[in-house]
Amino acid sequence: MWWKLLLFFWIAAFSAVGLVTPIAGSLTELSMIAQWSAEKAIPVKFRTAGEPVSAEDGGWVIRGTDKHGHDADFHFSAIPENAGTRDGYLATARYDTTAHRVEVVEVLGEYPGFSFPFIPGLEERAKIIFFHVPMAWMTVVAFLVSMWFGIQYLRKKDLEDDFRSVASAGLGLLFCVLATTTGSLWAKFNWGSFWNWDPRQTSIFVLLLVYGAYFALRSAVEIEEKKATLSAVYNIIAAATVPFFIFIMPRIMPGLHPGSADDNSAGPVVSSGGMDAIMRFVLYSMLGGFLVLYGWLMRIQGRLHRIKLKRAELAP
């Protein structure tokens, strides 16, 4: 019982951390954005390194340091509350390239203890990584587990192995649908359309087709033993051919996903080892949570299965 509560709090806590942690950029991103758009304001955090000084053209200027230790003048239109005593700010701002100073648009709060990096092009939408990526991973894990028990069934002809294979395929289908839905909703806001035939979108679409075909095949065979054998064989064939997409897709389609082979703008999110440490920690914690959740769902299905067998008086 205790571990279920722990799991619940674990996932809830890391979801909260993932969603609530502010996104805050540095001077690097500010100047990068300024090259593309003079108007766009992004969230930044900085520590104050001096007293507010009134500016010649009105407003107030405070000397500040960003998280990388770079200095700049931060210009406020009105003097912020408790200006002398605060040690830092989280604020939306833009870089004024003519005055060579940062224009603070709106103060959001104190300097946050930890934050996620600002990634141009992703911004707040980067936070989907904590939910979408674990779902996509679980789809693949469930598929591999399903294939593993399929092989076990072919070796030992034990219908319990077949049951585990189906249970895992069912969960895989669930995670696959969730990953596809969250992904395409996100794609609408980030890439402009729900579906773009990006390599990973295509791969998950094919996995969805494989799961669909797997269950269609199962419902078309009546004898349990034959059903188990045929679906295990199909599972293995699919698992042997799906990886070809890894080689074929990049030739046909440019990747949109961060971390695609031809992607060099992904920056600090997922490029190997370059991901922000806090983000990586939250992501891996969520992955762990989802893995345990998957195990729990497998256990529940196992119990349900035994109850059904008992009612039909077929328990071994």
Next chain:
Amino acid sequence: MLKQAFAIFWKDLASELRTRYAINALLMFVVVTLAVIMFALVGETLSPGALTGMLWVVMFFAAMSGLSRSFVAEEERGTSMTLQLLATPTAIYLGKLLFNLLLVLALNIFIVLLFLLTMDQFTVAQIDLFWFVILLGSIGIASATTIIAAIIAKANTKGTLFPVLSFPVILPLLMAGISATKIAVEEPMWDTVWPDLQLLGSYIVVVITISFLLFEFVWKD
């Protein structure tokens, strides 16, 4: 084992020539499909690249309508047990693979010839590379569909299940095949087409190997 496989191959061929169960319907299917495409495209000018896609669509659906025949016929007539009493599963798989290979090659050559004759806009830049890709693609289609046909022959809703099960398995082959054919049709460059050819080759090797390993489980009740 090879002798057994050839004997089964000849049996299927003789049976097909006698009953004309698959081939007549398949040839008509191809003619009808091409006619539909031509009616749909009256007055349109399409690039050879777009027509390559059409060509593969026709080849895919022709395969989907004909290649399950050899296994489904054994199962429907109840002769699969007879065959089981005559030869090893490996020989049976090989015999069926050879038959499907012949059928799909004949079918695809027919489709391509009709395509070249009827579509004026379909010009091929390098014809020998083009035929080589069609040959590799045909072998790939035959190898993937033979094991799937063996699976669906044991199920209830055979006809509808065949494309459903085949599509996700055959999709990498289709994509590599279309990509390679496009290169042969538009701007033949050996170094750009080479990865596609490698992919087609390794796909065939992987699928046939795994089919040999798994066929016995499918075949035996």
Next chain:
Amino acid sequence: MQISATGIGKKFNRRSIFREVDFSVETGEVFGIIGRNGSGKSTLLRIIGGLLSPSAGSISYGINGTDVSVEHLHRVMGYAAPYLTLYEEFSAAENIALYAKIRGLQKGSSDIAALLDRVGLPTDRKDPIRAYSSGMMQRMKLIFSILHEPPLLLLDEPISNLDREGMAVVYDIVAEQKKTGTVIIATNDDEDIAQCDRTLRVEGRA
């Protein structure tokens, strides 16, 4: 041909057809498998013939002390049953030639005529066997089972659809087989049972 089976059980859809079947058969024996309708006689015969895998237990086969694996069983075994179907689009002679070719045997037209003659089928018919009566079809199945002179002959209801003359053909084949090999018959017919040296009663669910 020696066969020994221990603890054979078969399940369909998790339901047991029969369980814990043990028996052994020696060369020169005619062994009968009997039981009510639905008791699993045919299922057991299919398991013995390697057409079905048992859910439990194992069977070993041997010829003069050398083991035969299930994969190669079809080379040393003949099988005739009502649920077998031959290739009906071919003529009788073509069917026999086909089986011989797949088995890698040399059978000339005189061999084929002799086989047809032995079971009392006409030797000059060239039409597909689709047109044959069920009794004639049963005789074709007998040829199918003895074509390669197997040491083991499995017969499921061998006299079904046959007339008196046809029954005599079957019992002649059984008597011939008994001299050098083994016969297993699954049947409910008293005349068949009279041919058997020993019988095994299968007590499956109805």
